[in-house]
Amino acid sequence: MNWNDASFVTSFGSLSQLPAPEKVEIAISGRSNVGKSSLINKLLNRKALARVSSVPGKTVTINFYEVGDIYIADLPGYGYAKTAKGLKRSWSDLIGGYLVSDRELELVVQLIDIRHAPSEDDLSMIDFLIDNEMPFVIVFTKADKLKPTARKERMAAFAGEIPCFEDITHIEVSSVTGEGIDKLREIIEQASEA
Secondary structure: OOOOOEEEEEEEOOHHHOOOOOOEEEEEEEEOOOOHHHHHHHHOOOOOOOOOOOOOOOOOOEEEEEEOOEEEEEOOOEOOOOOOHHHHHHHHHHHHHHHHOOOOEEEEEEEEEOOOOOOHHHHHHHHHHHHOOOOEEEEEEOHHHOOHHHHHHHHHHHHHHOOOHHHOOEEEOOOOOOOOHHHHHHHHHHHHHO
């Protein structure tokens, strides 16, 4: 797969707008400000393909990016406290509806900030993925932000905080240094060939 040959395709703000699936899809999921856009840019070797914002809750649509024979679907971030209840509900319906719709979804890349314990929303999403038997991997973002000792402690804590942690593939990633990006690309390539 040529990771350098990627492009933005389209975005959709409601389930009714989603066209029938054309390609294998890999979904990127996580709370607001966890680093989804930065990860997508690093993954696809582009500086600004996905719009990065310091303001949480900016992505309110499912954004599709094409690389080779797959689509990367960037889901809206969840859990931003200042979002209006009606908008939160529509995002929740959009994310949940997308995940359970009849699409060629081969993998969900679930992002969690390595510096913090998983939020209630993170745990709900992981439970949802497990309960629906959806293939997923946990990517711990912002790995460059912790010193080795703190990082080791945080990873040990995740083992007690995340259900079935020992059975879940997980990667520590930095969109700044590129750590873990090649491993994530390998996992995505394997999933897209399944």
